[in-house]
């Protein structure tokens with residue numbers, strides 16, 4: 001992953017690129033750099049650490065120039081040092097790159113044998129050297145690009161700035177996203193339209209295998225084989241305004257509090273608020289959908305695991321949920337008339353994109369459930385349903401998750417209705433339960449002081465277990481993921497009934513166990529699992545409703561009582577306390593909840 005920007009303008013390039021890099025920081029933030037042409041020659045500034053570190057370097061040593069390239073990095077090859085920060089320069093060529101050049105080791109060997117010296121441990125530097133050598137051998141820049149592209153393997157995007165070429169950027173894309181922005185006498189290249197939003201809304205999305213010659217007066221696009229191709233210009237709807245944190249300490253805190261709205265808006269994407277009726281998005285509207293295959297990663301995968309319960313029980317449709325990164329590594333057997341749903345907040349996760357393409361190749365129609373409208377996954381799917389969570393900046397997904405759950409639940413109810421699997425009265429009751437969720441979520445968020453002592457206890461733990469059964473099992477998994485990614489505390493989510501098959505050995509008085517247990521059909525059994533934890537001295541944090549608290553509260557060290565809701569929609573509400581606990585534990589520990597170490601918001605490498 002990494003964020004890329006390139007500008008050809010008549011204004012100072014460095015501040016424009018710095019602003020774009022801040023918009024791209026969700027793609028990686030372990031080092032950053034920019035290069036410009038100053039009097040035709042390459043000059044660059046780089047810094048290890050977040051964009052703020054680069055900003056400080058630029059304040060101390062400003063960079064002139066009106067043409068340039070910039071980069072924010074998420075390290076794959078080589079640690080996040082200044083020497084490994086992009087742009088990488090070889091002779092006359094500077095390169096910023098996202099993704100992985102898979103055959104970089106073989107190329108490097110050849111280059112070293114030819115006498116080339118490398119300055120970094122990155123895979124990127126081979127691209128700079130290959131292009132520089134091709135140009136030094138007398139090729140024009142576009143000829144050099146045409147010669148080098150076939151030598152590169154992997155999933156990547158890169159932009160090139162060349163000494164002496166004030167009006168030229170070369171850009172290439174294979175699987176990783178890259179778009180060109182068209183201005184009035186200006187041109188831009190960026191990882192996404194958001195990066196370029198303050199500069200232009202006129203966007204050309206490069207397609208897989210494309211490379212482009214970008215000039216202020218026009219752009220030529222070529223396919224992998226060098227044949228020229230026309231790609232349509234679109235007008236992006238993405239706003240150039242930078243979204244702030246408001247009065248919140250972190251984006252994550254704000255986004256947790258955005259959830260009542262995110263749930264309400266997403267609900268309206270499936271259920272018409274005026275008529276109360278649903279329209280199924282294509283291709284889920286086909287009359288004989290034989291199976292649903294959900295493809296996703298991370299938190300989106302846990303939304304998919306929850307959806308499986310809903311599709312099976314509410315709509316009677318077989319459903320499997322696949323880890324996108326594993327899906328292509330099996331010989332999955334998918335039926336005729338199957339629909340795959342690619343779920344992704346960013347719409348850019350490369351694993352999910354690759355899984356989408358694989359599902360298509362296996363004859364499935366694909367619905368994208370994404371939060372970013374113009375994302376690659378949205379563009380490549382047969383149909384799109386947008387979660388309406390609004391931009392999510394915190395690396396830990398919160399409101400996008402509950403929006404995904406809301407969309408899935410509403411879809412399953414709609415499918416259950418059209419397939420005659422749900423009686424009309426149950427359809428109405430479930431839609432009412434969904435419609436009431438924003439208010440219930442508001443109640444949970446309003447009363448968040450009670451989470452502080454529990455978060456303090458969690459922040460001191462070395463290991464934490466999360467348990468849940470049935471619909472609450474994916475919430476246990478999500479709770480553990482939230483805690484570990486932003487507090488670095490080891491946490492595991494387990495199906496409550498699975499604990500006795502091994503994980504119970506971990507329990508002692510030092511291991512807090514968070515039990516997700518609304519009073520649903522699984523409650524009695526979860527209660528037994530809680531007793532097993534107590535019998536071994538484990539400390540229990542029980543998340544339940546008034547009825548559950550009355551039945552079990554005395555057996556727990558902490559009880560968080562949530563509003564009573566229809567058990568079917570409970571995962572959407574129970575996601576909130578696990579997010580709040582993780583967030584407050586991170587605040588207690590002093591870790592960076594918005595940009596935790598080693599992570600990036602959008603993961604565009606496999």
Ligand code: M6R
Nearest residue numbers: 298299300344345346349396397
């Ligand atoms: O953008 P996506 O939904 O495709 O992202 C998938 C995962 O990378 C993401 O959910 C990740 O696990 C989050 N950091 C979890 O909070």
